[in-house]
Amino acid sequence: MQNRFANPIIYENEQINDFVDLTVKEVYEKLPKIQYPMITIEELINDEDTRYSSNLGEEFSDMNYQINILTRDVPTMQANEAIRVLANEINKILGEEFKMVRQSSSPILPLPNDTTILQYSMRYSCVFDIIRNIIYKD
Numbered sequence: 001m002q003n004r005f006a007n008p009i010i011y012e013n014e015q016i017n018d019f020v021d022l023t024v025k026e027v028y029e030k031l032p033k034i035q036y037p038m039i040t041i042e043e044l045i046n047d048e049d050t051r052y053s054s055n056l057g058e059e060f061s062d063m064n065y066q067i068n069i070l071t072r073d074v075p076t077m078q079a080n081e082a083i084r085v086l087a088n089e090i091n092k093i094l095g096e097e098f099k100m101v102r103q104s105s106s107p108i109l110p111l112p113n114d115t116t117i118l119q120y121s122m123r124y125s126c127v128f129d130i131i132r133n134i135i136y137k138d
Contacts, residue, residue, distance in 0.1 A: 037071035
């Protein structure tokens with residue numbers, strides 16, 4: 001996902017540079033250091049999908065991820081609008097390109113220890129075909 005933020009985003013027919021080289025990391029990863037805006041990825045479930053089991057062993061994995069967007073105001077927009085722009089970009093990647101299913105999302109809320117930072121979380125799921133390296137909608 002990191003490479004998708006190497007270039008400006010087109011938003012309302014304008015190029016937005018506020019998200020170029022955005023930090024995308026696993027939620028508990030210490031490096032790179034926290035820098036806003038930021039996206040964290042947390043794997044919630046990675047289990048054998050027994051609906052498709054056979055005597056060949058695990059062929060399909062049931063997978064579920066939580067994507068967290070954290071941001072302050074950026075030069076071209078306020079934090080709540082920046083979250084919506086980033087959420088739309090994430091949905092293009094995970095929902096449209098990888099065909100994952102968005103299961104839920106949270107309200108946009110300020111962090112308890114720093115109310116200048118807003119956070120938004122989305123959960124996506126899929127079934128991953130280990131043998132053919134294909135993602136299927138769950």
